[in-house]
């Protein structure tokens with residue numbers, strides 16, 4: 001067990017990321033935005049968890065809170081993020097810098113702007129390597145070239161600038177940067193959304209391949225159920241900053257418990273999802289500055305009762321490892 005400067009916490013042996021009761025609030029123009037409202041989940045080594053949900057549900061905020069890269073002034077986060085038995089939330093910033101891009105790295109939602117246009121692409125990779133390992137410049141360049149080749153780009157292109165690369169190639173470079181230090185955990189925020197379908201497939205294959213080779217665990221944020229199906233083991237459905245349903249992808253797709261998940265996934269006839277996107281559901285997410293009491297989905301739910309609008313909705317275990325926050329789940333499932 002490592003002590004570092006963080007709080008040392010015992011966690012289940014095989015769980016190497018244990019997020020508990022995570023909250024994120026932003027303050028904007030005098031209002032408090034309740035973006036993440038008590039999220040708890042665990043991730044094992046080599047496992048991939050998908051975070052799915054509508055725009056504004058809080059997915060990116062969860063990833064940024066784990067990596068502690070939320071804006072200092074306007075955002076506040078609470079909870080515990082136990083990574084390799086150490087609570088990242090208690091860690092000193094200096095220690096946290098050694099974790100970022102080294103043990104945990106992130107592929108950002110808009111990869112096209114993640115590269116520095118004035119710096120050679122290869123250097124952007126070897127810089128990350130040099131920052132975390134004491135190796136010579138020559139060795140860092142050699143490693144950078146190796147990473148380029150690993151993502152399917154010839155080593156001689158190391159000296160080119162981002163504008164000389166296509167969108168798909170830039171995305172591969174962003175992935176190479178994120179993987180340059182063999183992170184134990186990869187946070188991938190919509191890594192393929194900006195790409196066309198053929199390149200999307202190649203990039204996914206690449207991520208899967210690298211994950212297998214390096215045994216990297218991953219939290220994958222996506223709107224694309226095809227991506228979930230191809231890449232993930234487990235799914236967490238995010239609604240108004242809460243996990244309203246979670247479990248293995250098979251259980252959540254096949255027997256969704258929550259009316260919201262059913263709306264998103266239920267229309268799908270089978271697991272052969274290819275490029276199916278989440279189905280739109282009538283209505284909008286509640287105002288995050290003024291969340292309703294009870295279930296946040298109640299205003300849009302066709303099964304709503306008065307009881308749904310009161311207190312905190314507890315999570316029930318639908319089947320082993322499959323959880324759902326809906327008090328009417330049993331009746332609703334019988335009706336379906």
Ligand SMILES: Nc1ncnc2c1ncn2[C@@H]1O[C@H](COP(=O)(O)OP(=O)(O)OP(=O)(O)O)[C@@H](O)[C@H]1O
Pocket residue numbers: 026027028033034035053054055056057058059060061062071074109288
């Ligand atoms: N820097 C910020 N300042 C103020 N509010 C923010 C900030 N970042 C996010 N929010 C708000 O927090 C909530 C959650 O946003 P977040 O970006 O985490 O959602 P998301 O699920 O990643 O959405 P998308 O699918 O569009 O990327 C939203 O209401 C959003 O407007």
Ligand SMILES: [Mg+2]
Pocket residue numbers: 059060061109189
């Ligand atoms: Mg986002």
